[in-house]
Amino acid sequence: MYSNFEKLADDKKKRILTICIEEFADTGYEKTSTDTITARAGISKGILYHYFKNKKNLFIYVVDYCRKLIGDNIMAELQHVESEDFFNRVKEVVLIKKRVQFHYLKETELVTQTLLNPPQGMEEEIRSMLQKNIDVYSDQYLEKLIDRSLLKENATPDKVINLTMTILDQIAQKNLKAYQEKAMSFSEILEKIEPELDEYIDIIKYGALKRV
Amino acid sequence: MYSNFEKLADDKKKRILTICIEEFADTGYEKTSTDTITARAGISKGILYHYFKNKKNLFIYVVDYCRKLIGDNIMAELQHVESEDFFNRVKEVVLIKKRVQFHYLKETELVTQTLLNPPQGMEEEIRSMLQKNIDVYSDQYLEKLIDRSLLKENATPDKVINLTMTILDQIAQKNLKAYQEKAMSFSEILEKIEPELDEYIDIIKYGALKRV
DNA sequence: CACCTCATTGACTACTTAGTCAATAACATG
DNA sequence: CATGTTATTGACTAAGTAGTCAATGAGGTG
Numbered sequence: 211m212y213s214n215f216e217k218l219a220d221d222k223k224k225r226i227l228t229i230c231i232e233e234f235a236d237t238g239y240e241k242t243s244t245d246t247i248t249a250r251a252g253i254s255k256g257i258l259y260h261y262f263k264n265k266k267n268l269f270i271y272v273v274d275y276c277r278k279l280i281g282d283n284i285m286a287e288l289q290h291v292e293s294e295d296f297f298n299r300v301k302e303v304v305l306i307k308k309r310v311q312f313h314y315l316k317e318t319e320l321v322t323q324t325l326l327n328p329p330q331g332m333e334e335e336i337r338s339m340l341q342k343n344i345d346v347y348s349d350q351y352l353e354k355l356i357d358r359s360l361l362k363e364n365a366t367p368d369k370v371i372n373l374t375m376t377i378l379d380q381i382a383q384k385n386l387k388a389y390q391e392k393a394m395s396f397s398e399i400l401e402k403i404e405p406e407l408d409e410y411i412d413i414i415k416y417g418a419l420k421r422v
Numbered sequence: 423m424y425s426n427f428e429k430l431a432d433d434k435k436k437r438i439l440t441i442c443i444e445e446f447a448d449t450g451y452e453k454t455s456t457d458t459i460t461a462r463a464g465i466s467k468g469i470l471y472h473y474f475k476n477k478k479n480l481f482i483y484v485v486d487y488c489r490k491l492i493g494d495n496i497m498a499e500l501q502h503v504e505s506e507d508f509f510n511r512v513k514e515v516v517l518i519k520k521r522v523q524f525h526y527l528k529e530t531e532l533v534t535q536t537l538l539n540p541p542q543g544m545e546e547e548i549r550s551m552l553q554k555n556i557d558v559y560s561d562q563y564l565e566k567l568i569d570r571s572l573l574k575e576n577a578t579p580d581k582v583i584n585l586t587m588t589i590l591d592q593i594a595q596k597n598l599k600a601y602q603e604k605a606m607s608f609s610e611i612l613e614k615i616e617p618e619l620d621e622y623i624d625i626i627k628y629g630a631l632k633r634v
Numbered sequence: 635c636a637c638c639t640c641a642t643t644g645a646c647t648a649c650t651t652a653g654t655c656a657a658t659a660a661c662a663t664g
Numbered sequence: 665c666a667t668g669t670t671a672t673t674g675a676c677t678a679a680g681t682a683g684t685c686a687a688t689g690a691g692g693t694g
Binding site: 650 | 678679692
Binding site: 455 | 650651
């Protein structure tokens with residue numbers, strides 16, 4: 211399908227992809243100009259259309275590349291999750307996701323952006339493509355590892371997982387955005403936010419209300 | 423500033439606004455054509471530019487109109503919140519927000535869309551405009567009404583509020599989207615989802631873990 | 635070297651679009 | 665009614681862009 215592009219030398223491929231990711235992420239699909247891409251990449255317009263046939267195909271290819279890159283990285287990291295305690299495990303999973311997303315910033319921006327808001331006329335392609343990743347690394351993965359006997363009857367595993375992941379994700383995301391501008395490393399940021407995450411986990415574990 | 427537009431007859435104003443909201447929400451800022459808007463509204467291109475000077479101003483005006491419409495409606499409804507119990511109060515607030523957002527669907531779509539992803543070159547205008555609404559009707563409003571003596575020490579009010587609102591919002595939103603296609607009314611949908619909301623509230627109140 | 639095949643170029647087309655402006659219509663006022 | 669003022673029109677300009685294609689270059693093979 212895209213063999214013309216794929217058989218290029220790796221560094222050339224990479225250069226073109228990086229530029230496309232930047233342009234699409236920063237400028238959005240509609241406003242990104244293929245003229246700009248080709249000029250920045252130092253290639254001719256003809257060859258870009260030889261590789262990808264049209265702008266839509268190029269965009270989908272690039273987004274899919276990012277999706278795969280991020281997804282594969284997360285999956286690989288998830289192999290090393292080692293916490294025994296359930297809540298620690300959820301925390302570890304969320305933080306792994308965040309670390310990878312932090313590392314592949316532009317790529318993540320493009321993918322989330324596109325999933326939330328697919329350009330007109332490619333809603334189907336995008337949604338079916340990105341759905342491949344959704345929850346591969348969340349609910350199903352964790353639900354196997356939970357010790358139900360510890361939970362109250364009404365606190366079903368899926369709810370506890372959802373609740374915990376949602377709030378940890380929110381807090382981590384909020385702080386990453388805030389600290390990002392100060393050029394801090396991920397582990398520096400992590401140190402700052404971990405106490406807050408633990409406080410939320412405590413509420414979920416033991417409840418907000420005093421015992422009567 | 424926009425007196426030329428504002429002194430039009432109400433129904434004409436409304437017709438133009440409605441069409442703009444639809445176009446911008448469905449097609450996005452970049453792809454929305456002022457030609458389409460004027461054609462649909464049955465006005466000339468010249469007069470649109472007479473009213474708003476340029477496309478960017480038109481867009482900001484329309485988004486601000488929606489923001490105000492939704493915000494005012496939520497604020498008005500919030501006057502009637504009556505639950506005494508704190509968690510019920512949070513639930514009521516979230517559901518009021520959702521009901522208004524459900525009622526002004528396109529408007530909400532446009533505003534959330536725009537806040538999340540302002541068109542290039544108007545990030546500042548948009549963010550400062552939309553920030554006016556953020557949390558007017560959430561944290562501060564609720565924090566006054568909470569009875570701290572009921573909460574454990576580590577469960578600070580802001581965390582409990584954030585946790586509860588975040589998860590209720592998520593569940594309500596998910597279900598609204600799913601049921602929306604079946605043309606159900608808001609109160610019909612509400613009946614279906616309320617038990618789930620209460621289950622989450624229970625977890626937050628009393629914790630997920632069995633007492634030992 | 636001659637020939638073929640495929641990669642690559644970039645000028646070009648066809649189209650869309652934001653924004654303008656001279657002309658005209660509608661209205662107000664003396 | 666005459667005259668000035670404001671609302672409205674829509675053809676037009678200028679600029680940008682997706683996608684094409686004839687021409688050229690590069691590499692391989694006999």
